[in-house]
Structures are given as C-alpha cells and as structure tokens.
Amino acid sequence: MRKVLLIAAALASGALCGSAGAAKAAKPAQVAQQREPTTEERASFEAFFSARQAAVPQGPWATRPLFAPAFEIDRESAGKPWRVIARMDSAPRRSHPDLCRQIRSSFIYNAKAPEGERWQDAAEPPRWHVWLATPTVPCAAARYTTLQDPKVADVDAVALLRQHRDLLGRARLLFAGHSQCAPYRALTYRLAALEPAAPVAGAPLMLGMVFESDRHAVARVAVRKSGGEYTAWNVSCTG
Known part of the structure; x- marks a missing residue:
C-alpha cells in the first residue's frame, strides 16, 4: 500500500511540474504598442x-481639407520599427447632383528616407465615403457615411442609398431560407458599403450592399439591376 501511495505521489508531482513547465513556456499574447506622432512627423x-x-490642385485636394490628419502609429514590440500612417479626408464635394463624397487617403512614413521623400502613398487605395446630398445645400461632413467601391457608378450609388431600407426589408425574406442568415434576420442593420457583385446569368448588372448589425453580424445582399429597377436577389451572412 505504501508503495502504491509513493508511486501516485510521484506521478502527481510530475504532472504538477509538467503543468508548471507548460505554463512557464506559454507566452502571453503581445499587444501592439502605440504612440502619438512626434512634432517632426507632424511637420x-x-x-x-x-x-x-x-x-x-485638382481632384479631391482642390479644396483644403476641413480636418487635421489622423495618425495611426504602432509597432509589434519594443525595438521594432514604428509603422507610421497618416490618413487625410478631403473636403466633401458633390460627385453627382444627389451624392456627396469625401475621399480618405492614406500615407505611410519612412524615417530612413531622405528628407522630403519620407511620405509616400500607402498601399491601401483611397476610400470613397458617400451620402445623399440635400438639394441646394453644400455638402458638409456627415456622421454616417457609406463606402462606395469606385466600380459602382454614382447613379447606382444614389439609387441604392435611397432604396436600401426597402431592399433590406425584401432581403430579410431571403434570410429565412438561408442557413447562414436565418439567425440574423431580426437584427438592426446599417448600410456600410456598396460594391460590385458576382454576375448572374440573365442579369444585366449585379450590385452588392454590405450591411453591418449592432451584433457584429455582416449581411451581404446581391442586388439585380434591370433597367431602372433594383431587386434583392441573394444574401450571405457572417457573424
């Protein structure tokens, strides 16, 4: 009996040591370090x-931006180089009689480059933020905007912005018969983006609407355009 107890104690001790070793070997997840831009970087x-x-002087920068640049600066850990990105929003302008657009461009900083050559366009292309214009009122910065893929024509963007609530309502009927979307049918959504959609046989043009919910679910609605009519055609969801 004494021998059995000694063996059990030894096994338990080994298990504890193994657990301690595993815990010691496990490294906590690293959190990216962040900081504010230096005076030199701003200047x-x-x-x-x-x-x-x-x-x-033409294009999005024909008018001085309304706001100062927003900086995003981080690095993986101490000793690693900082990644410095500046984002600038153009002044809102009409891109269509019924559409306001604000273009967000990103620029990346290379501290090792010669002075005067340290800022370059970032790999991320400019992003178009759009919203419906108010007649006879100049475009002003809006709280809620929608991303417009440049491949989506302005006339289609205007139509989808105007009809997005009705199209979402019809798309909810499609949610019910879709295993991915059924659990998210009753959520509250806002229109986040307009994008091209995969072509469908017999459809002159397909467009995509991306809806984001207050529960972090994303619903994509493929819209079929025929003439001047837009029809919710298909859906897909992630949560």
Whole structure:
C-alpha cells in the first residue's frame, strides 16, 4: 500500500511540474504598442501634403481639407520599427447632383528616407465615403457615411442609398431560407458599403450592399439591376 501511495505521489508531482513547465513556456499574447506622432512627423507630413496639394490642385485636394490628419502609429514590440500612417479626408464635394463624397487617403512614413521623400502613398487605395446630398445645400461632413467601391457608378450609388431600407426589408425574406442568415434576420442593420457583385446569368448588372448589425453580424445582399429597377436577389451572412 505504501508503495502504491509513493508511486501516485510521484506521478502527481510530475504532472504538477509538467503543468508548471507548460505554463512557464506559454507566452502571453503581445499587444501592439502605440504612440502619438512626434512634432517632426507632424511637420514633415504638413510639408509633404502642402507640396502634394500645390502640385495636384485638382481632384479631391482642390479644396483644403476641413480636418487635421489622423495618425495611426504602432509597432509589434519594443525595438521594432514604428509603422507610421497618416490618413487625410478631403473636403466633401458633390460627385453627382444627389451624392456627396469625401475621399480618405492614406500615407505611410519612412524615417530612413531622405528628407522630403519620407511620405509616400500607402498601399491601401483611397476610400470613397458617400451620402445623399440635400438639394441646394453644400455638402458638409456627415456622421454616417457609406463606402462606395469606385466600380459602382454614382447613379447606382444614389439609387441604392435611397432604396436600401426597402431592399433590406425584401432581403430579410431571403434570410429565412438561408442557413447562414436565418439567425440574423431580426437584427438592426446599417448600410456600410456598396460594391460590385458576382454576375448572374440573365442579369444585366449585379450590385452588392454590405450591411453591418449592432451584433457584429455582416449581411451581404446581391442586388439585380434591370433597367431602372433594383431587386434583392441573394444574401450571405457572417457573424
């Protein structure tokens, strides 16, 4: 009996040591470090952007932006190089009589480059934020906007923005027969993006509407355009 107890104690001790070793070996997940831009980085971007605007006075930078740049600065851990990105929103302008657009561009900083060449366009393409314009009222910054893929024509963007509530209501009927979407049918959604959709046989044009819910679910509604009519055609969801 004594021998059995000694063996059990040894096994338990080994298990505890193994658990302790595993716990010691496990490393906590690293959290990216962040910081505010330095005075030099701010001044460098201001000089770069002023030169860019002077060189290309048309397009989104024809008018001075309303807001200061937003900086996103982080690195994986101490000793690693900082990733410095500045994002600038253009002043809102009409891209269509019924559509306001604000373009967000991203620029990346290279501290090792020669002075005057440290800022470059980021790999991320400019993003178009749009909303319906108010007749006879100049476009002003809006609280809620929708991302518009450049491949979506302005006339379609206007139609989808105007009809998005009705199209979502019809799409909810499709949710019921879709295993991915059925659990999210009753959620509250807002229109987040307009994008091209995969073509469908017999459909002159397919467009996509991306809806985001207050429960972190995302619903994509494929819309069939025929003439001037838009019909909710298919749905897919992730949660």
